[in-house]
Amino acid sequence: MLTELLSGSVPLQAYLLLAAVLFCMGVWGLINSRNAVRVLMSIELMLNAVNINLMSFSSYVDGQLIRGQVFSVFVITVAAAEAAVGLAILLSLYRNRVTVDMERFNLLRW
Amino acid sequence: MTIAASTQLICFFALSAVIVLGALGVVLLSNIVYSAFLLGGVFLAVAGLYLLLNASFVAAAQVLVYVGAVNVLILFAIMLVNKKEDLAPIPGLPVRRLLSGGVCAGLFLLLTRVVVTTPWVSGPTPIGEDATVRIGEHLFTDYLLPFELASVLLLMAMIGAIVLARREVQSVDLVTGEEVDQGLIEKSRTPLLVDQSRG
Numbered sequence: 001m002l003t004e005l006l007s008g009s010v011p012l013q014a015y016l017l018l019a020a021v022l023f024c025m026g027v028w029g030l031i032n033s034r035n036a037v038r039v040l041m042s043i044e045l046m047l048n049a050v051n052i053n054l055m056s057f058s059s060y061v062d063g064q065l066i067r068g069q070v071f072s073v074f075v076i077t078v079a080a081a082e083a084a085v086g087l088a089i090l091l092s093l094y095r096n097r098v099t100v101d102m103e104r105f106n107l108l109r110w
Numbered sequence: 111m112t113i114a115a116s117t118q119l120i121c122f123f124a125l126s127a128v129i130v131l132g133a134l135g136v137v138l139l140s141n142i143v144y145s146a147f148l149l150g151g152v153f154l155a156v157a158g159l160y161l162l163l164n165a166s167f168v169a170a171a172q173v174l175v176y177v178g179a180v181n182v183l184i185l186f187a188i189m190l191v192n193k194k195e196d197l198a199p200i201p202g203l204p205v206r207r208l209l210s211g212g213v214c215a216g217l218f219l220l221l222t223r224v225v226v227t228t229p230w231v232s233g234p235t236p237i238g239e240d241a242t243v244r245i246g247e248h249l250f251t252d253y254l255l256p257f258e259l260a261s262v263l264l265l266m267a268m269i270g271a272i273v274l275a276r277r278e279v280q281s282v283d284l285v286t287g288e289e290v291d292q293g294l295i296e297k298s299r300t301p302l303l304v305d306q307s308r309g
Binding site for chain 2: 005007008009010012013014015016017018020021022023024025026027028029031032033034035036037038040041042044045048051052055056058059060061062063064065066067069070072073074076077078079080081082083084085087088089090091092094095098099100101103
């Protein structure tokens with residue numbers, strides 16, 4: 001990996017590590033955010049990390065068939081649908097509870 | 111090291127820095143509006159990475175869908191629910207944050223180990239700018255069923271979002287059965303966005 005980096009080309013591992021960093025930050029934000037909108041943003045970060053993984057594999061390992069790029073297009077589609085439905089749920093929750101605090105969305109707790 | 115290769119390397123590191131710092135800002139900043147705009151920056155930097163990986167179609171889709179739709183949707187949601195509220199303190203919050211940070215660091219170490227120790231095979235040379243044509247061929251031959259299902263999924267998500275976010279206003283009076291003026295009902299309801307500047 002280091003020899004590739006020193007010779008000037010970006011290795012596959014660099015993309016994978018970047019995606020791992022982004023995914024872990026998304027997980028941390030998902031667990032620790034108290035604002036419901038920020039939770040949705042963290043989910044988007046994680047989806048982007050997965051997309052970076054798919055795209056780098058598609059370029060480095062599957063350069064002719066690029067199935068990873070097709071998968072990324074599908075992931076982007078599903079992410080758009082998820083964001084729309086998630087924010088609609090958030091709006092109707094806000095209408096019922098008048099808060100966006102995740103700690104107070106405990107209707108289904110016991 | 112040729113000029114093209116070093117340019118690629120510099121672009122990669124600049125985009126990585128933007129992504130990592132932006133994501134840190136998204137997660138850590140206390141003002142949610144700043145977080146939303148930083149999220150847009152992260153999406154744009156990810157689109158730049160796709161350009162580095164010879165995927166111009168997916169980069170354009172990323173900019174259009176994420177920056178143009180998802181980020182704007184998030185900004186609108188923030189505007190609709192942007193009530194300044196003091197969150198009630200929870201006992202043991204720092205401990206919780208440290209614990210989850212440890213879990214995430216462990217996950218990152220695991221992923222790093224997998225990435226470094228796996229001997230990745232290098233495949234055939236990428237097809238470069240023909241990628242868009244190849245994606246089109248994929249979408250209409252072997253990925254036709256997922257493609258059509260995605261359209262149904264988008265329709266379902268659209269209808270579901272409308273149903274969930276709609277304000278339930280009765281337009282017919284239950285007692286008399288007459289049509290009721292929508293504006294009067296809206297005014298008689300308790301306002302959703304309380305103006306806090308007066309009190």
